[in-house]
Amino acid sequence: MVTTGALERLRETNRRAITGLLAGEGPMSRADLARGTGLSRTTISSLVTDLIGTGDVVETADRGRPHKGGSGRPPHLVALSTPLGAVAGVDIGHGHLRVAVADRSGRVLAEDTDSLDVDEHGVDALDRAARMVRAGLAAAGVERADLRAVGMCVPAPLDRRSARIRTGIMPGWRHLSPGDELHRRLDVPVFADNDANLGALAELSHGAARGIADVLYVKVASGLGAGIVLGGRLHRGATGIAGEIGHVQVGEDGQVCRCGNRGCLETEASAPRLLAVLQPAYDEQLSVRSVLALDAAGDAGVRRVLSDAGRSVGRALADLCNSLNPEAIVLGGSLGTSPSLATGVRAAVDRYAQPDTAAAVRVVAGELGARAEVLGAVSLAIARVAAS
Amino acid sequence: MVTTGALERLRETNRRAITGLLAGEGPMSRADLARGTGLSRTTISSLVTDLIGTGDVVETADRGRPHKGGSGRPPHLVALSTPLGAVAGVDIGHGHLRVAVADRSGRVLAEDTDSLDVDEHGVDALDRAARMVRAGLAAAGVERADLRAVGMCVPAPLDRRSARIRTGIMPGWRHLSPGDELHRRLDVPVFADNDANLGALAELSHGAARGIADVLYVKVASGLGAGIVLGGRLHRGATGIAGEIGHVQVGEDGQVCRCGNRGCLETEASAPRLLAVLQPAYDEQLSVRSVLALDAAGDAGVRRVLSDAGRSVGRALADLCNSLNPEAIVLGGSLGTSPSLATGVRAAVDRYAQPDTAAAVRVVAGELGARAEVLGAVSLAIARVAAS
DNA sequence: GTTGTTTGTTCACTTCCCGGATGAATCGGC
DNA sequence: GCCGATTCATCCGGGAAGTGAACAAACAAC
Numbered sequence: 001m002v003t004t005g006a007l008e009r010l011r012e013t014n015r016r017a018i019t020g021l022l023a024g025e026g027p028m029s030r031a032d033l034a035r036g037t038g039l040s041r042t043t044i045s046s047l048v049t050d051l052i053g054t055g056d057v058v059e060t061a062d063r064g065r066p067h068k069g070g071s072g073r074p075p076h077l078v079a080l081s082t083p084l085g086a087v088a089g090v091d092i093g094h095g096h097l098r099v100a101v102a103d104r105s106g107r108v109l110a111e112d113t114d115s116l117d118v119d120e121h122g123v124d125a126l127d128r129a130a131r132m133v134r135a136g137l138a139a140a141g142v143e144r145a146d147l148r149a150v151g152m153c154v155p156a157p158l159d160r161r162s163a164r165i166r167t168g169i170m171p172g173w174r175h176l177s178p179g180d181e182l183h184r185r186l187d188v189p190v191f192a193d194n195d196a197n198l199g200a201l202a203e204l205s206h207g208a209a210r211g212i213a214d215v216l217y218v219k220v221a222s223g224l225g226a227g228i229v230l231g232g233r234l235h236r237g238a239t240g241i242a243g244e245i246g247h248v249q250v251g252e253d254g255q256v257c258r259c260g261n262r263g264c265l266e267t268e269a270s271a272p273r274l275l276a277v278l279q280p281a282y283d284e285q286l287s288v289r290s291v292l293a294l295d296a297a298g299d300a301g302v303r304r305v306l307s308d309a310g311r312s313v314g315r316a317l318a319d320l321c322n323s324l325n326p327e328a329i330v331l332g333g334s335l336g337t338s339p340s341l342a343t344g345v346r347a348a349v350d351r352y353a354q355p356d357t358a359a360a361v362r363v364v365a366g367e368l369g370a371r372a373e374v375l376g377a378v379s380l381a382i383a384r385v386a387a388s
Numbered sequence: 389m390v391t392t393g394a395l396e397r398l399r400e401t402n403r404r405a406i407t408g409l410l411a412g413e414g415p416m417s418r419a420d421l422a423r424g425t426g427l428s429r430t431t432i433s434s435l436v437t438d439l440i441g442t443g444d445v446v447e448t449a450d451r452g453r454p455h456k457g458g459s460g461r462p463p464h465l466v467a468l469s470t471p472l473g474a475v476a477g478v479d480i481g482h483g484h485l486r487v488a489v490a491d492r493s494g495r496v497l498a499e500d501t502d503s504l505d506v507d508e509h510g511v512d513a514l515d516r517a518a519r520m521v522r523a524g525l526a527a528a529g530v531e532r533a534d535l536r537a538v539g540m541c542v543p544a545p546l547d548r549r550s551a552r553i554r555t556g557i558m559p560g561w562r563h564l565s566p567g568d569e570l571h572r573r574l575d576v577p578v579f580a581d582n583d584a585n586l587g588a589l590a591e592l593s594h595g596a597a598r599g600i601a602d603v604l605y606v607k608v609a610s611g612l613g614a615g616i617v618l619g620g621r622l623h624r625g626a627t628g629i630a631g632e633i634g635h636v637q638v639g640e641d642g643q644v645c646r647c648g649n650r651g652c653l654e655t656e657a658s659a660p661r662l663l664a665v666l667q668p669a670y671d672e673q674l675s676v677r678s679v680l681a682l683d684a685a686g687d688a689g690v691r692r693v694l695s696d697a698g699r700s701v702g703r704a705l706a707d708l709c710n711s712l713n714p715e716a717i718v719l720g721g722s723l724g725t726s727p728s729l730a731t732g733v734r735a736a737v738d739r740y741a742q743p744d745t746a747a748a749v750r751v752v753a754g755e756l757g758a759r760a761e762v763l764g765a766v767s768l769a770i771a772r773v774a775a776s
Numbered sequence: 777g778t779t780g781t782t783t784g785t786t787c788a789c790t791t792c793c794c795g796g797a798t799g800a801a802t803c804g805g806c
Numbered sequence: 807g808c809c810g811a812t813t814c815a816t817c818c819g820g821g822a823a824g825t826g827a828a829c830a831a832a833c834a835a836c
Contacts, residue, residue, distance in 0.1 A: 072813025237713025325625025
């Protein structure tokens with residue numbers, strides 16, 4: 001083909017507008033495409049004929065309803081010949097395994113949760129995760145070949161280069177590369193990230209942080225981590241380990257932490273630590289769930305402990321707020337919904353951050369609860385597939 | 389004109405390609421434009437005729453040399469009818485006033501410094517700054533009408549909405565809007581930002597942080613502030629007051645700070661504080677300059693104090709590194725070049741940040757010294773003019 | 777003066793897009 | 807069941823944009 005330069009590029013641009021619209025909104029009529037792109041019906045017709053010729057789009061068998069039930073000739077719908085397919089999200093938690101299958105607009109088609117034994121070896125858990133993904137595909141009616149990518153949540157920092165788990169987490173997982181392992185089982189690209197980052201991504205796209213440019217998402221659960229959203233994008237740092245706020249020193253002389261320092265945030269405010277502090281005062285066996293119930297019921301002891309934990313978290317976030325001046329702090333993780341925790345965070349931020357900075361930041365609970373990580377994994381998979 | 393939609397847009401795009409090229413590389417021939425845009429000479433000729441008709445570009449009087457001194461018909465050069473002009477940077481420090489005039493590629497054409505009396509009223513200082521800008525334009529041979537914008541460095545946090553100085557700084561400046569004031573005197577857009585942000589911008593575009601995506605720039609001088617570069621862009625925060633690290637608490641029970649807290653970084657590591665600590669042990673009147681000389685000469689006391697100050701700064705930066713995982717820490721400000729300070733920062737980062745995070749971050753001195761702020765102001769002006 | 781090179785323009789031609797006219801397909805009302 | 811209304815898709819003529827080839831212009835080198 002003789003390169004006609006600019007005109008050729010123009011045509012190519014318009015072709016991309018069509019395929020882009022079809023990718024974003026699914027099958028539609030030529031008339032809809034004309035309205036959507038602003039091009040004339042004639043041009044669309046010509047372009048679509050081209051695209052059908054090259055095999056990029058196909059005319060679907062079923063015809064659509066004419067313009068919302070009104071009268072008129074029914075349109076011939078056209079669609080991308082390679083369907084957009086689906087993505088899956090896999091959330092590996094300290095005690096659970098959660099899988100979601102979604103279409104590429106983020107709509108969840110199937111979702112399932114299972115428990116995870118701490119002693120279970122990583123390899124076995126990943127076998128199970130792969131089976132759950134396949135079951136999810138079947139439940140959603142998605143062909144196995146239409147799975148485009150998998151997002152994966154790992155509750156530990158990942159080395160960006162080797163994609164291996166560095167430390168922390170359960171013993172049977174160390175030095176494993178969960179992404180590679182799952183990739184081997186499902187034969188599609190697998191993108192892994194840690195729980196705090198994916199929680200932030202989920203709240204950013206579907207939850208409490210929707211539309212906010214600068215957000216600190218803090219996951220308070222078994223561990224403590226932050227997902228930092230700046231300028232509407234997740235900040236991962238130079239080597240991908242940004243957001244490690246668990247080892248900021250907040251207690252003057254607190255417990256010795258596994259990192260070797262003293263008074264780390266993680267020793268002051270993680271769920272196991274809070275349960276350990278509270279347990280002696282209660283007869284029944286406490287769990288995160290029962291503690292949250294007690295908090296909601298107004299139990300003074302629980303409120304005090306959660307609020308203190310919030311203060312510790314807020315103490316660390318206050319410094320970060322001074323540096324980053326965010327618009328919101330979103331509290332996630334199993335304890336994120338506790339009003340007492342939020343109260344403590346708010347109090348500490350007001351106390352320790354600069355007044356202007358504190359005034360600019362809202363403190364809110366996450367909206368996605370335990371589903372945050374798996375939804376974030378789905379978002380990650382969609383984002384990476386779209387970028388490729 | 390009947391809107392022909394896509395074709396009209398195509399023509400517009402190509403017009404912009406021409407004006408963009410002329411803006412970026414100065415006057416050039418139609419043949420050069422054809423080579424630069426990839427369009428044919430015919431099209432360029434047509435477009436340029438259009439642009440001359442609308443008055444957007446003009447044909448220059450002098451004809452250029454034919455293709456690097458070779459033979460051939462000399463081209464008619466065309467140029468934007470509104471020349472690119474120049475920008476100015478104004479740096480208002482605690483004791484100095486510095487002005488630079490630069491062309492829009494950032495090349496400095498004229499530069500001048502003057503001292504600033506702490507007691508001088510802001511209005512008088514701004515009068516002086518405006519005179520220095522005019523003198524700089526004259527020295528650079530730039531018409532007054534060709535000044536496009538002024539970037540301005542203010543050593544205090546600015547309220548993003550009102551552009552007024554909130555607090556700090558000299559008494560005669562409070563509640564003043566330096567940007568508006570200078571705008572009134574020079575009648576061009578004035579963009580103001582604080583010293584830490586502009587120092588970061590300067591080191592990012594011309595100095596030690598060139599090409600690095602995630603950088604913490606710390607200015608250690610009369611006050612203490614950080615300019616945070618993430619993803620290659622300066623992060624200003626939701627209300628524009630990001631980077632306030634001066635009031636992170638680092639001393640367990642240090643001095644009471646003007647902010648009301650105790651042990652703020654600013655009370656531990658600012659230049660006045662260090663001079664006050666050192667002065668009793670020395671006979672001569674100490675200054676920042678003499679302290680730096682003593683440091684370079686190996687004076688144990690000075691080294692100790694500077695290194696301790698560095699440790700305090702590093703203590704605060706370590707937490708920030710854990711959160712942001714930057715690639716480099718650039719030390720700026722009058723004390724930024726001290727090796728002892730850098731040693732202290734390095735030690736504290738290694739001590740308090742997570743090992744992986746600490747390993748990923750380099751600690752380096754800024755390369756621009758006292759010129760950083762004014763060069764950053766120039767960069768700011770250029771960036772803002774280009775964006776409009 | 778001639779030759780060679782580069783520039784800028786003119787001309788014929790192709791590609792692309794648009795508006796209006798035309799035919800197709802369906803719904804609702806009689 | 808027939809007919810107008812309505813929407814969809816295509817065909818056709820025309821305009822707009824871009825391109826290569828050809829050509830005159832302007833200058834350097836010989």
